[in-house]
Amino acid sequence: MTADSSAEDLWFTEKHARSGSSFGLRVKERLHAEQTPFQSIEIYDTTDWGKLMVIDGCTMVSTRDNFLYHEMMSHPALFTHARAKRVVIIGGGDCGTLREVLKHEEVEHAVQVEIDERVTRLAEQYFPELCASNNDPRAELLFIDGIQYMAEQEPESIDVIIVDSTDPVGPAEGLFNAAFYASCFRALRPSGILVQQSESPLVHLDLIKAMRTSMRMADFQTVKTLLFPQPIYPTGWWSCTMARKRADLSDFRERGAATRQFDTRYYCVETHKAALALPPYMREAFGE
Numbered sequence: 001m002t003a004d005s006s007a008e009d010l011w012f013t014e015k016h017a018r019s020g021s022s023f024g025l026r027v028k029e030r031l032h033a034e035q036t037p038f039q040s041i042e043i044y045d046t047t048d049w050g051k052l053m054v055i056d057g058c059t060m061v062s063t064r065d066n067f068l069y070h071e072m073m074s075h076p077a078l079f080t081h082a083r084a085k086r087v088v089i090i091g092g093g094d095c096g097t098l099r100e101v102l103k104h105e106e107v108e109h110a111v112q113v114e115i116d117e118r119v120t121r122l123a124e125q126y127f128p129e130l131c132a133s134n135n136d137p138r139a140e141l142l143f144i145d146g147i148q149y150m151a152e153q154e155p156e157s158i159d160v161i162i163v164d165s166t167d168p169v170g171p172a173e174g175l176f177n178a179a180f181y182a183s184c185f186r187a188l189r190p191s192g193i194l195v196q197q198s199e200s201p202l203v204h205l206d207l208i209k210a211m212r213t214s215m216r217m218a219d220f221q222t223v224k225t226l227l228f229p230q231p232i233y234p235t236g237w238w239s240c241t242m243a244r245k246r247a248d249l250s251d252f253r254e255r256g257a258a259t260r261q262f263d264t265r266y267y268c269v270e271t272h273k274a275a276l277a278l279p280p281y282m283r284e285a286f287g288e
């Protein structure tokens with residue numbers, strides 16, 4: 001990543017070496033930069049995308065497009081589960097996923113387990129709209145390692161686990177392996193669902209395949225990868241992978257989704273179905 005300046009323009013550019021591509025946003029200025037014990041965090045003010053949070057040189061959240069990711073990390077799983085009362089979010093320190101989860105009135109308790117408190121404190125300052133539900137009495141914010149937290153949970157105590165993490169390097173590396181999925185499996189109730197951000201379906205297909213294999217190794221019976229746009233992430237196309245202990249993931253509460261009593265900007269019955277549709281190259285890669 002570099003912030004390149006020319007005569008009139010200042011751009012934040014994330015260079016994605018693995019895919020030989022880069023993504024840039026024109027910025028007005030860098031508002032904040034710090035090194036925490038876990039990672040570097042920067043905040044930019046952009047000309048057209050609102051605020052931008054960058055962690056270790058990778059784009060995380062922009063004001064303009066975060067709804068795509070946060071809604072698709074939350075609502076497909078919550079409208080697939082019959083009635084999710086207890087939800088745990090691992091990572092997600094910008095609080096956007098927490099806000100979406102708490103739109104569901106059936107949720108009685110939502111815990112956000114973020115390793116780096118500074119991510120949340122900066123989100124409160126620069127993305128207050130994402131933190132709108134942080135004071136909801138059903139919300140609990142913990143600043144500890146999600147791997148350890150999940151290993152310590154009571155068996156069969158959680159309905160939905162959402163892993164809203166950074167890429168599988170640094171503190172998030174251990175969130176992408178069979179040992180972590182085994183902790184999640186143990187902590188989920190029998191109808192429980194795990195959903196994890198699973199990177200680009202174009203350039204990270206090997207990672208998605210490995211995740212799916214590890215989820216099955218942890219005994220999850222059904223695994224589905226959902227696809228959705230996310231302009232600020234490498235290739236602009238993103239995915240999340242859902243795993244369920246003992247039931248299907250294709251059917252969801254369509255009526256509940258159609259008559260939902262809250263606003264969404266991307267999620268609806270049609271985008272949920274569209275996200276479940278896999279193109280031939282992915283079906284072949286997954287052996288479906």
Ligand code: SAM
Pocket residue numbers: 038059060061069090091092093094113114115116119144145146147164165166167170171172173175197
């Ligand atoms: N939407 C983003 C993406 O896909 O790039 C992720 C956003 S969210 C800011 C990711 C968060 O995961 C970061 O704040 C990071 O601190 C957190 N994280 C990474 N490893 C973690 C761990 N082991 N336990 C808890 N949180 C973790």
